[in-house]
Amino acid sequence: MKNEIIDEFKETGAVVVGSGVAGMVTALKLSPIPVLLVTKSGIGEGSSSYLAQGGVAVAVGADDSPELHSVDTESVGKGLSDDRIVRIITESAPEEVKWLADIGVRFDRDESGHYSLGKEGAHSRRRILHAHGDRTGCELVRALRSAVRKSPHIKIIENNSAADLVKTDGRITGVILRKGDGGWLSLKSDNTVLATGGIGSIYRQSTNPVESTGDGLAMAFRAGVRLADMEFVQFHPTALLSDQKPLPLLTEALRGEGALLVDDKGRRFMKDIHALLELAPRDVVARAIWDRGQDNSQVFLDCTPIWNAEFPSRFPTVMSNCSVAGLDPSRDLLPVVPAAHYHIGGIFTDSDGRSSVPGLWACGEAAATLIHGANRLASNSLLEALIVGGRVAGSIKDTCEGTSLGTEPQESLTALTGEVFPGIREKVAGIMWEKVGVLRSEESLRTALAELDELNEALGEGLSEEMNIITVGRLIARSALIRRESRGVHYRTDYTESDPMWDKHICLEGDVTGTVRSGSDSMEVMK
Numbered sequence: 001m002k003n004e005i006i007d008e009f010k011e012t013g014a015v016v017v018g019s020g021v022a023g024m025v026t027a028l029k030l031s032p033i034p035v036l037l038v039t040k041s042g043i044g045e046g047s048s049s050y051l052a053q054g055g056v057a058v059a060v061g062a063d064d065s066p067e068l069h070s071v072d073t074e075s076v077g078k079g080l081s082d083d084r085i086v087r088i089i090t091e092s093a094p095e096e097v098k099w100l101a102d103i104g105v106r107f108d109r110d111e112s113g114h115y116s117l118g119k120e121g122a123h124s125r126r127r128i129l130h131a132h133g134d135r136t137g138c139e140l141v142r143a144l145r146s147a148v149r150k151s152p153h154i155k156i157i158e159n160n161s162a163a164d165l166v167k168t169d170g171r172i173t174g175v176i177l178r179k180g181d182g183g184w185l186s187l188k189s190d191n192t193v194l195a196t197g198g199i200g201s202i203y204r205q206s207t208n209p210v211e212s213t214g215d216g217l218a219m220a221f222r223a224g225v226r227l228a229d230m231e232f233v234q235f236h237p238t239a240l241l242s243d244q245k246p247l248p249l250l251t252e253a254l255r256g257e258g259a260l261l262v263d264d265k266g267r268r269f270m271k272d273i274h275a276l277l278e279l280a281p282r283d284v285v286a287r288a289i290w291d292r293g294q295d296n297s298q299v300f301l302d303c304t305p306i307w308n309a310e311f312p313s314r315f316p317t318v319m320s321n322c323s324v325a326g327l328d329p330s331r332d333l334l335p336v337v338p339a340a341h342y343h344i345g346g347i348f349t350d351s352d353g354r355s356s357v358p359g360l361w362a363c364g365e366a367a368a369t370l371i372h373g374a375n376r377l378a379s380n381s382l383l384e385a386l387i388v389g390g391r392v393a394g395s396i397k398d399t400c401e402g403t404s405l406g407t408e409p410q411e412s413l414t415a416l417t418g419e420v421f422p423g424i425r426e427k428v429a430g431i432m433w434e435k436v437g438v439l440r441s442e443e444s445l446r447t448a449l450a451e452l453d454e455l456n457e458a459l460g461e462g463l464s465e466e467m468n469i470i471t472v473g474r475l476i477a478r479s480a481l482i483r484r485e486s487r488g489v490h491y492r493t494d495y496t497e498s499d500p501m502w503d504k505h506i507c508l509e510g511d512v513t514g515t516v517r518s519g520s521d522s523m524e525v526m527k
């Protein structure tokens with residue numbers, strides 16, 4: 001029997017997997033339902049949330065409105081943002097940000113006590129709330145973690161990885177955890193929430209923590225849950241080229257304030273590429289930098305034009321990352337490279353985070369609510385994690401019937417072996433970076449799929465993080481191959497234009513591939 005080696009068993013009202021902003025907000029707002037909050041490393045650690053710099057987009061300026069925020073979001077989304085979820089998120093933003101302030105998040109304010117609002121690419125207004133300059137994520141995690149630790153309804157299980165979902169009679173009924181000591185633990189619940197974050201670390205160059213291996217997506221896919229938009233991976237144009245893992249981000253706010261991109265001859269090459277210059281959409285800037293890298297030319301971010309006495313306090317993270325790399329932004333040019341940064345695709349959900357299989361919810365970067373469309377507006381993802389996390393909790397509370405699943409431990413969907421396969425991670429990261437990265441083509445994607453298939457066969461069937469990495473890589477490559485056009489962050493060198501026939505989302509569900517239009521969840525099966 002597959003569950004013979006499960007050595008512990010617990011039952012609860014709700015299981016939340018992941019302790020970034022999405023997981024912690026969901027867990028807090030589930031009160032008073034008893035919650036087990038499971039996380040791969042320490043609480044709040046190993047999360048992109050902790051690393052977030054720029055901030056949270058919210059229309060609170062005197063010249064701003066949720067409507068304008070919606071227009072900017074949809075304009076970047078290139079026809080694929082679902083206007084209903086865009087409206088829900090932009091309209092709820094001011095109130096939910098107030099909730100954050102109420103639980104103790106200290107956003108930066110100006111002398112008159114108003115929020116100090118930053119500007120980022122493709123935002124038509126100043127609307128980025130930040131904290132301690134560019135330490136926004138750190139401050140959010142600090143406040144949420146402290147609230148979680150004080151909440152009697154939440155039990156925290158740290159240093160445990162969710163390995164597989166449990167499905168009983170067509171419903172998700174819990175999770176199997178791989179414990180830090182190598183054993184297995186079975187959690188049974190009517191309500192399981194995946195808030196496992198992104199997939200960036202399956203790429204060679206990434207700003208994401210090593211924990212971002214897409215486990216939630218792989219588990220959901222194995223359980224027959226629908227995924228969407230897997231091909232849309234956002235590459236941040238300006239990671240600091242260094243030996244550090246993850247690569248440190250040079251926040252877009254630097255370009256927002258006037259930092260320049262120059263090539264190794266000191267030319268501002270964005271002048272030839274886009275009217276918005278350095279503040280062109282991220283995908284445009286990322287491709288421009290990638291192209292220069294192919295000619296062995298290095299691109300630099302020049303912060304000297306914006307250097308002033310306030311710079312160190314406005315950008316403390318940038319200062320410390322540069323210092324580790326031996327660079328001084330007041331005089332040195334900072335070498336930059338694009339890096340996998342944000343996954344738009346994920347577990348397909350409605351606006352309350354409900355997945356296609358009863359008993360399972362998803363939120364944050366692991367979910368595909370369709371707010372971002374084909375490209376993500378900067379600083380909209382923390383906002384999405386915050387708001388959809390709260391909506392997941394509301395939806396579970398509205399439908400929660402209490403635990404009624406019996407007391408028998410349950411079986412994993414996949415064999416539990418827990419083997420580790422050295423070297424696989426690096427191989428997958430190389431394949432994804434070279435062939436499923438900033439630029440893709442039919443040839444590169446087919447080669448990637450063949451290479452990933454080969455690695456998959458070498459692994460065999462037991463559960464492992466490597467298996468998740470390969471699964472997610474294959475799903476991204478498969479969707480990227482199907483989308484024969486370029487749109488937003490997905491750029492095909494063999495189909496360089498957008499095609500109206502692809503005004504739809506690609507969905508994957510077991511062996512079935514289909515499409516949905518924004519605003520609908522009925523899937524049209526593709527032959």
Ligand SMILES: Cc1cc2nc3c(=O)[nH]c(=O)nc-3n(C[C@H](O)[C@H](O)[C@H](O)COP(=O)(O)OP(=O)(O)OC[C@H]3O[C@@H](n4cnc5c(N)ncnc54)[C@H](O)[C@@H]3O)c2cc1C
Pocket residue numbers: 017018019020021022023038039040041044045046047048049050051052053054055056057136137160161162163195196197198207208209211212213215216249341342363364365366378379380381382383385
């Ligand atoms: C460097 C950087 C800067 C960014 N800056 C901004 C910004 O300024 N504004 C903005 O809006 N967005 C920003 N983003 C994106 C944003 O931070 C993320 O999209 C957002 O934080 C995602 O939150 P989350 O809770 O969904 O996932 P995360 O914060 O990544 O949390 C995922 C959690 O799940 C855990 N986990 C993963 N797998 C498992 C498993 N198998 N079992 C148990 N636990 C697991 C992880 O350890 C982690 O605790 C940035 C991202 C990065 C990397």
